Amino acid sequence: MGKLVINQNFVTDEIVKELEKVCPFNAFEYDGNELTINASCKNCKQCIKRGPTGVVIYVEEEEVISINKDEWVGLTVFVELEFGKVHPVVFELLGKAKELAEKINHPLYAVMIGSKEQVDTNKDELLCYGVDKLFVYQDKLYEDFNIDRAFECVKDFIEQIKPSVILYGGTSLGRSFAPKVAAAFKTGLTADCTSLGIKDNTDLVQVRPAFGGNIMAQIICTKTRPQMATVRYKIFKKPEKELPHGEVIYMSTTEINKNSVIKLISKIKKEIDVDISEADVIVACGRAFKNEKDLSIAYELASLLGGSVACSRPLCEVGLMNVKNQIGLSGKTVSPKLIFVLGISGAIQFTSGMSNSDMIVAINNDPNAQIFDHSHYGIVGDVFKVVPELIKIIKESRGE
Amino acid sequence: MNVCVCIKQVPASSNVKIDPVNGTLVRDGNNTKMNPYDLYAIEMALKVKEINDCNVKAITMGPPAATAILQEAIWMGCDDGYLLTDRKFAGADVVATAYTLSQGIKYMGKCDLVVCGKQTTDGDTAQVGAELAHFLGIPYVCYVDKIIEVKDKSIVVRTNLDKTYEILEIAFPCLITVEKNNESPRLPSYKRSVQYSDHQVHNVTFDKLFDVDESRYGLNGSPTQVEKMFNPIKDDRKVMLNDETESYASQLAELLKDKKYI
Numbered sequence: 001m002g003k004l005v006i007n008q009n010f011v012t013d014e015i016v017k018e019l020e021k022v023c024p025f026n027a028f029e030y031d032g033n034e035l036t037i038n039a040s041c042k043n044c045k046q047c048i049k050r051g052p053t054g055v056v057i058y059v060e061e062e063e064v065i066s067i068n069k070d071e072w073v074g075l076t077v078f079v080e081l082e083f084g085k086v087h088p089v090v091f092e093l094l095g096k097a098k099e100l101a102e103k104i105n106h107p108l109y110a111v112m113i114g115s116k117e118q119v120d121t122n123k124d125e126l127l128c129y130g131v132d133k134l135f136v137y138q139d140k141l142y143e144d145f146n147i148d149r150a151f152e153c154v155k156d157f158i159e160q161i162k163p164s165v166i167l168y169g170g171t172s173l174g175r176s177f178a179p180k181v182a183a184a185f186k187t188g189l190t191a192d193c194t195s196l197g198i199k200d201n202t203d204l205v206q207v208r209p210a211f212g213g214n215i216m217a218q219i220i221c222t223k224t225r226p227q228m229a230t231v232r233y234k235i236f237k238k239p240e241k242e243l244p245h246g247e248v249i250y251m252s253t254t255e256i257n258k259n260s261v262i263k264l265i266s267k268i269k270k271e272i273d274v275d276i277s278e279a280d281v282i283v284a285c286g287r288a289f290k291n292e293k294d295l296s297i298a299y300e301l302a303s304l305l306g307g308s309v310a311c312s313r314p315l316c317e318v319g320l321m322n323v324k325n326q327i328g329l330s331g332k333t334v335s336p337k338l339i340f341v342l343g344i345s346g347a348i349q350f351t352s353g354m355s356n357s358d359m360i361v362a363i364n365n366d367p368n369a370q371i372f373d374h375s376h377y378g379i380v381g382d383v384f385k386v387v388p389e390l391i392k393i394i395k396e397s398r399g400e
Numbered sequence: 401m402n403v404c405v406c407i408k409q410v411p412a413s414s415n416v417k418i419d420p421v422n423g424t425l426v427r428d429g430n431n432t433k434m435n436p437y438d439l440y441a442i443e444m445a446l447k448v449k450e451i452n453d454c455n456v457k458a459i460t461m462g463p464p465a466a467t468a469i470l471q472e473a474i475w476m477g478c479d480d481g482y483l484l485t486d487r488k489f490a491g492a493d494v495v496a497t498a499y500t501l502s503q504g505i506k507y508m509g510k511c512d513l514v515v516c517g518k519q520t521t522d523g524d525t526a527q528v529g530a531e532l533a534h535f536l537g538i539p540y541v542c543y544v545d546k547i548i549e550v551k552d553k554s555i556v557v558r559t560n561l562d563k564t565y566e567i568l569e570i571a572f573p574c575l576i577t578v579e580k581n582n583e584s585p586r587l588p589s590y591k592r593s594v595q596y597s598d599h600q601v602h603n604v605t606f607d608k609l610f611d612v613d614e615s616r617y618g619l620n621g622s623p624t625q626v627e628k629m630f631n632p633i634k635d636d637r638k639v640m641l642n643d644e645t646e647s648y649a650s651q652l653a654e655l656l657k658d659k660k661y662i
Contacts, residue, residue, distance in 0.1 A: 003619050004491070024416065026430060027490065029463065036487050038463040043491035043619050044626050082563065148539060172561040176542035176577075179494070179530035186495055188624035191525040209632065211416040211522065216632050224623040234660055261539050261571040265556065268565040281661070305661050338659065359659065361652065377655065378640045379648050389649035397653070397662050 003059055004037055004047070010055045011035045022050040069164070069202050072225040074133075075101040076163040078154070079112035079126065080173055081145070086122045088238065089169035093231060094129040095239030097167055100198045107132040108246075109163055113153045115143035127244035134248045135161065141258050144267075145173060148260035151180050156256055158185060163226050164202050170232035178230055188221030189228040194235055204229065234280075234337075276325055281307025282336045284327055284354070287314045288343020288365075288383055295320065297387045298342065304394050310334065312350045328353040342383045346371025363387070401454035401572075403513045404505055405445045406532070407438040407473060409466040410522040434469040437517030439476075439585035441578040444547060445515045446477045446586070452550045454512075455479050459504050461489060461497060470601045475588030481601035482508055488606040491619030494523075498531035499616050503609040505536060513555065514575040518543060529577035538573045545581035 016030045027041035047056040075097040080087040094110065101108045110131045112119060119138050126134055137153040157163075158181070166181070168174035170192050182189035190206040194216075197205035203220050204227040210217040221227045276282060283302040289295050295309070302309045311321045313328060327334055328350040335356040342363050344350060351374045354360070362375035363383050372378040379386060412431035445456045458473035460466050461484040470481030484504045492500060505511055514536065519526035526542070533540035546558040554571045560579045570576075606612065614620055641651050656662045 026463070026465075037490050038487055039461055039485055039489040039492070039618075040463045041490035041619075042626065043622070044629065147541075172543055175526050176530055176540075179527040180534050180540075182527070183495065183498060183531035183534035186623065189494065189525075189527060190624060191527055205627075210524070210629070211411075214416045214632070215629050217629050218627045219624050220627050221624045237660055261574075262541065263569040265567040265569055268567075270563055270565065305656070338656075338661065359655075361655070363648075372638075372640065376638060377652075378638070379652075380640070381643070381648055386648045386652070389647065390652050393649055393653040394656070394662055397657075 004041070004043070004045075005057050005059050006035050006037065007055055007057060008034060010052070015052050015055055019047055019051050019055065022046050067223065067225055069225065072162050072164040072202070074107045074109045074161065074163040074165075076109040076111055076157075076161075076166045076226075078166060078168045078174065078178075079110050079122070080169050080171060081112075081114055081118055081122070082171075084114075084118050084121065086126060087169055087171060087233075089171065089174075089231070089233040090126075091129055091238050092233070092236040093167045093169065094126075094131065096196055096231075096236045097165070098130040098239070100165070100196065100204075103198055104200065104202055106164060106202070109133050109135060109161070111135045111137070111154065111157050111166075113137045113142050113145075113150050115140055118143065123248050124244070127246045127248070128241040129239060130242060131244075131246040133246055136248055136250050137253050137256070138250060139253050139258070144264050146260050146262060146264070147177055147180060148262060149258055150177060151184070152256045152258070153251075153253070154181050155184060156251065158226055160251075165198075165204050166226050166228045167196075168228070168230045170230040170235075174230050178228055182228055185224070185226065187224040187226060187228060188219070189230070190219050190221075191230050193229045193231050196229065196231070203227070276308050276310045276327070277332045277334050279308040279310075279334065280337045281305045282310050282327075282334055282339045282354075282357075283307060284310045284312065284339060284341050284344060285315060285321075286312045286342065286344030286350075289315060289320065292320070294384070297384065297391065300391055301340065301387055301394075304391065305338070307336070307338070312344045340387075341371055341375065342387065344371055345369045346374055401452060401513070402509070402511045403445050403448055403454050403456045403515060404508060404511045405438070405442050405456060405458045405473065405478065406501055406514065406516045406529070407442065407458055407460050407469055408435045408517075408520050408522075409433070409460065409462050409469045410435045410520055432465070432468075434472055435517055435520045435522075437519055437521070437578065437580065438469075439517075440580055440583070441515045441517040442473055442476055442478065443583050443585040444544070444576075444578050445513075447547060447583065448513065448515075448550055448555075449477070451547070457482060457508060459484065459501065459508065461485070461492075461500055461504065464603075467601055471593075471596075471599075472588050474596050474599065474601075475593045476586055477589070477592070482604055483601055484604045486606040487618075488614060489618050491622060492617065493622035493624045494525055494527045494531055495623055496617055496619075496621035498528050499535050499621060500609075500618075501528070501532050502535035503611055504604055505532075506610055507604055507608060511536075512572045514538070514573075516575065516577045518577050518579050526577070529575060533575040536573075536575065538575055539570055540575040540577070541568055541570055542577045543579045544576040545579045 025040040077093045168178040195207040315321045339357040360375040362371045459482040516529035544557045545560040548556040
């Protein structure tokens with residue numbers, strides 16, 4: 001690893017101004033005499049790439065510890081359990097990890113920690129996703145997730161198996177657990193990756209949003225192993241099941257420390273009635289909906305997609321829906337991943353509350369409706385024909 | 401009892417893009433502010449102080465200008481501020497940042513409870529708190545949104561997870577990271593700003609730390625590197641679907657399949 005060095009001979013007021021302009025982190029400090037780089041520096045090297053030539057130089061330093069990357073083999077997915085069942089993000093990660101493993105000809109591993117009952121319920125399904133070896137740490141004490149106990153297991157796994165990569169779901173559990181492992185092995189952990197690739201030398205290429213999603217950063221971890229990343233649910237595709245070929249390996253837990261000073265007193269399941277501003281999927285209804293019966297298709301579509309129903313102002317005024325479900329200037333601002341805008345003309349009072357949504361699908365029978373200017377996909381048609389047909393297709397595809 | 405709050409100065413706006421012509425990062429102003437999540441961390445630390453009288457100190461790593469947020473923390477009610485600042489800390493990723501903070505906290509002396517914000521708005525990793533706890537050798541709990549009870553030797557908290565709330569008891573010394581919650585952070589007090597107008601925060605430089613192995617800090621202590629930065633691919637397609645060849649519903653179903661909803 002190297003460091004940034006400033007050639008003080010070149011430093012003039014103008015050079016400083018130029019450097020300050022290219023540095024996104026305000027890391028340059030100039031006292032009129034000496035130019036220094038302060039703790040804000042993120043090593044993005046913009047000053048070398050975009051700044052005046054020769055002023056900032058990157059000096060490679062001798063690597064003190066160098067690891068042998070060939071000793072670290074296998075792509076691993078950490079198996080998170082949610083209410084005793086494998087969290088669906090795990091299958092998505094297995095699909096991605098398998099793709100990467102095939103590229104560099106590495107095996108695909110999964111590591112699961114739980115009670116005997118939890119392991120027995122889930123192990124066969126995991127093997128259907130191309131897992132070559134499923135490593136299991138099983139004990140009655142592992143039934144409820146505990147950071148300290150899980151850490152001792154994963155530490156044991158890394159020391160014995162030496163995997164090249166470990167992926168964790170970007171859930172509240174994964175995001176709080178993975179950093180402990182990273183700190184213990186002083187290795188890199190990249191949060192909320194949106195894309196993963198792998199180089200021939202087994203370096204994991206991790207892309208994640210920075211600056212609130214305004215910029216994407218590509219991150220690598222070249223001098224330590226295992227390389228680790230968290231990925232949010234629904235970033236990668238869930239792969240198809242295949243015929244299982246892998247084996248389950250039961251790891252000994254007798255020597256593993258099971259003490260913890262964190263005591264779980266109680267666990268309270270959250271109510272499903274989600275706040276629309278937190279919802280990932282929203283079905284928004286407008287004036288086209290005249291009564292409860294009309295609304296029933298919106299509720300059905302929302303429940304099939306795991307989302308919530310919201311509305312524009314007219315439906316609140318006539319009392320069909322509660323104001324807590326209203327989107328717009330006088331209601332709530334939402335930014336779901338997907339929003340259906342059904343029978344809403346799209347006045348600014350409404351669109352200002354939802355224009356940041358990732359994918360906007362509008363259906364309206366008026367081809368001149370303003371909502372089409374704010375949507376990614378527009379359909380000029382009858383909501384009460386298109387939506388029931390869509391519901392039918394979704395149900396059929398799920399075999400219902 | 402001693403409580404330490406970790407805070408960070410972040411850009412006031414995350415409005416950044418890459419100039420398509422010359423490839424430089426273009427920022428929207430140079431203003432900075434305290435990381436909004438840290439305000440909740442300070443509020444929670446001050447709540448602990450109200451329940452169980454203790455000393456609350458704020459610590460940050462950053463350039464000299466970050467003194468401003470330590471002052472703000474003191475005006476809100478913290479007793480003292482520590483600024484970890486040295487060019488040797490430059491270029492730190494999560495591991496190096498957490499390690500530097502752990503050294504700073506050891507420099508401050510005995511600490512029973514460390515409070516961090518859930519994440520920062522610039523780095524957005526939510527990892528520094530957990531890694532810091534590991535380097536301090538203490539247990540931690542993330543996403544705390546409520547303190548239930550402060551006991552002599554432990555604290556009982558509620559954590560706000562994806563689908564559950566958990567009530568946990570953790571023995572001191574320990575670390576918690578704080579989720580946004582109903583307790584609105586208090587505003588800096590004018591009275592305190594006058595009272596503490598001459599108060600100097602502590603500058604902690606590299607040579608004051610216990611561990612002076614340079615390979616643990618800044619760029620050298622960082623396992624990850626940013627290889628490149630680029631603009632996200634924006635989806636500004638505005639597609640009007642037609643149903644000449646395929647029905648609207650089946651086209652929508654394809655879109656949903658593509659986005660993994662079906």
